[in-house]
Amino acid sequence: MPRYSEEFKEQAVSRLIPPNAQSVAQVSREVGVPAVTLYNWRNQYRDRGNAVPADPSNPENWSGKNKLAVVIETAALNEQELSAYCREKGLYVEQVRRWRGNPPIYNRGDK
Numbered sequence: 001m002p003r004y005s006e007e008f009k010e011q012a013v014s015r016l017i018p019p020n021a022q023s024v025a026q027v028s029r030e031v032g033v034p035a036v037t038l039y040n041w042r043n044q045y046r047d048r049g050n051a052v053p054a055d056p057s058n059p060e061n062w063s064g065k066n067k068l069a070v071v072i073e074t075a076a077l078n079e080q081e082l083s084a085y086c087r088e089k090g091l092y093v094e095q096v097r098r099w100r101g102n103p104p105i106y107n108r109g110d111k
Contacts, residue, residue, distance in 0.1 A: 024039060024042075049069055074096055079093075
């Protein structure tokens with residue numbers, strides 16, 4: 001079984017989340033890694049507290065855990081840094097502000 005570097009894994013996962021948001025099948029074909037492995041890497045990345053949506057196409061459908069991760073990651077950012085963060089993640093500043101004002105509920109069973 002091949003071993004992949006952490007850098008390779010992070011690059012593959014970054015292609016699955018906004019703003020790229022490619023499908024798992026597409027990334028699997030392009031990088032030569034089985035789809036199930038990519039799903040595992042994405043879940044591990046999410047479990048480490050990174051914002052990785054289950055449905056990257058619509059941030060409003062993200063789990064409470066992922067929204068809360070965004071709120072925490074952006075808490076200390078100024079306006080310019082927040083704008084850059086949102087562009088990188090495929091979010092709108094207004095979404096993050098709304099999530100901050102009404103913090104998402106996170107349940108341990110929330111994926």
